[in-house]
Amino acid sequence: MKRRSLSLVAVAAASGLFIAGCSSSDDPEASTSAEGTATSDGGGATMAAGCEDYGDYGTFDSAAVELYGTISGVEAEQLTESLVPFEECTGVVVTYNGSDEFETEINIRVEGGNAPDLAIIPQPGLLQRVVGTGAVVPAPDAVSANVDEFWSPDWKNYGTVGTTFYASPLMASVKGWVWYSPTEFAENGYEVPTTWDELMDLTATMADNGGPGPNYKPWCIGFESGTATGWSGTDWIEDLVLRQAGPDAYDAWVAGDLDFTSPEITKAFESFGDIALNADYVNGGLGDSASIVDTAFQEAGLEILNGSCSLHHQASFYEAQWPEGTTVAEDGDIWAFLTPNVNADDPAAVTGGGEFVAAFNDKPETVALQTYLSSDTWANERVSIGGVISANKGLDPANASSPIGQASIEILQGEDTTFRFDASDLMPAVVGASSFWTGMNDYVSGTPLNTVLTDIENSWP
Incomplete structure (x- = not known):
């Protein structure tokens, strides 16, 4: 031991x-x-x-x-x-x-x-x-x-x-934070998005404007985590299922009553793919979509400090990854906003x-x-x-x-926050700590979505 x-x-x-x-x-x-x-x-x-x-x-x-x-x-x-x-x-x-x-x-x-x-x-x-x-x-x-x-x-x-x-x-x-540079936002007139559509509009604007760093893209994403590579990708899907389909669908999915191949889960994957599979949007300073699997989740967001990307999706504990001397504050070097809801007036929905x-x-x-x-x-x-x-x-x-x-x-x-525990931690280990992780890796590496979702669903005990 x-x-x-x-x-x-x-x-x-x-x-x-x-x-x-x-x-x-x-x-x-x-x-x-x-x-x-x-x-x-x-x-x-x-x-x-x-x-x-x-x-x-x-x-x-x-x-x-x-x-x-x-x-x-x-x-x-x-x-x-x-x-x-x-x-x-x-x-x-x-x-x-x-x-x-x-x-x-x-x-x-x-x-x-x-x-x-x-x-x-x-x-x-x-x-x-x-x-x-x-x-x-x-x-x-x-x-x-x-x-x-x-x-x-x-x-x-x-x-x-x-x-x-x-x-x-x-x-x-608390998962689902999107880390960014307040200075970059202020210099470019960017506003924190309040809906998913606004986030996608912001992403498109950033891609059009470009950035100061080498090989700039709006997003930087990393899945690599040793034998657990892919887990950070599941966090994206969980955030999207909760926000797009709602807590009841989320609970049914966790329980195995809503298939990975269902329209609700398919839509969440597709929404993530709108970012992760778009060559204009990822992977700032790191490579193409396939580089996501090889990039350590701890290191991906650091490209924001280099000006190579602007946005990084990761939990509250990512604060510890910023180098010593980095000010994490609303008016500091780095700050974060929650992944937006579909509708701006919906109650806060978070995974964790x-x-x-x-x-x-x-x-x-x-x-x-x-x-x-x-x-x-x-x-x-x-x-x-x-x-x-x-x-x-x-x-x-x-x-x-x-x-x-x-x-x-x-x-x-x-009081109005809708909280749901990380879905992959609630699912059977053969899914949540295995096929779901590897499915995320396959998806950003080019495997067709239907194949990815069918493979994960077929692994459910």
């Missing part, structure tokens, strides 16, 4: 007292478990200053929880940093273990009787498979109550398998991704951490550290580390 391990040991016990004076475990009425000691709600433990928001989680002596997931690098360090207040105030020692082989290893660990206490699962489809092992326990009432209060019903549904709610949402991303926290036992310390991770307290703590956003409605958008993060949070929290 290849695994990165980050451990925070922020609390130590000495004579029954936790450091930082956050709690005391010498309450004679404390309830005990095999894994630790937790003070009862009516116990005599006194929370120290700064721990007021953590009183409901209890206090523990010698309790430890393993949190397992795919998060690595700086983001893993930031995650563990966000758990420090919980550790200091409750006495629970949290160890985070991250693995880039999570999808395989979680099954191995479950089958070997070595399941973690909690797992951060990156997509609903994988959650369903893990729940299918029988090892995941239903979410406790406190977690369910938090999700009812702080998330929309759609988000709770993504953490539900059958009729049982298992996993609370954690972090999120997210993560879910599932438990493999109901120990008090496991329940305490799972409840904390579903709270507005944790959401504000984590987002304030930087680099991520959440759809938690108790999150203050001002805590986001960047303007694009703030804008994404406001969209996710919008």
Whole structure:
């Protein structure tokens, strides 16, 4: 197993007292478990200053929880940093273990009787498979109550398998941003489009006007992502299906009740093809349409800074790809607008991704951490550290580390926003993480659309 391990040991016990004076475990009425000691709600433990928001989680002596997931690098360090207040105030020692082989290893660990206490699962489809092992326990009432209060019903549904709610949402991303240069727009009198037709008109105008960079084309697109090459192309189709056909058609498509060969999905592919297969529109500074497959998704948008293209479609997390010193702001070097709706007055429609926290036992310390991770307290703590956003409605958008993060949070929290989870993450893996990806690669490489759509549809189990 290849695994990165980050451990925070922020609390130590000495004579029954936790450091930082956050709690005391010498309450004679404390309830005990095999894994630790937790003070009862009516116990005599006194929370120290700064721990007021953590009183409901209890206090523990010698309790430890393993949190397992795919998060690595700086983001893993930031995650563990966000758990420090919980550790200091409750006495629970949290160890985070991250693995880039999570999808395989979680099954191995479950089958070997070595399941973690909690797992951060990156997509609903994988959650369903893990729940299918029988090892995941239903979410406790406190977690369910938090999700009812702080998330929309759609988000709770993504953490539900059958009729049982298992996993609370954690972090999120907003897809469908179109990145551009505010300076270029101002110099050329370009306006941010409010409909898909306006976006296509803008694209045609940009192609006619040309640009300052070498081999200029309006759009730059990249699909390359190792064994996952093609996934960024599926984001285009998902955005278009939701905006053109509506949420009901989108849901039917995800469920397999609306074929890839249907008129609705065909139209979405054709609309994408109007850009991706047009030699006048792509691939700025990079080549022709076929170059899309060989261009890393992380690098494609950087051509905007070179003046070789003007527009790049990618999620909110693409902000991290801009070089150091790039100002991402409405009046900065780079900014973004959402892929427009068909009609300007339609409610905001966005696709996105997210993560879910599932438990493999109901120990008090496991329940305490799972409840904390579903709270507005944790959401504000984590987002304030930087680099991520959440759809938690108790999150203050001002805590986001960047303007694009703030804008994404406001969209996710919008009462009228139509949100749908990334379709390929919801579909069976043989489709969403295989034939759909390769179909996108084939399409921009010249394979006829009917063949592409038939091949994907025939792969549905």
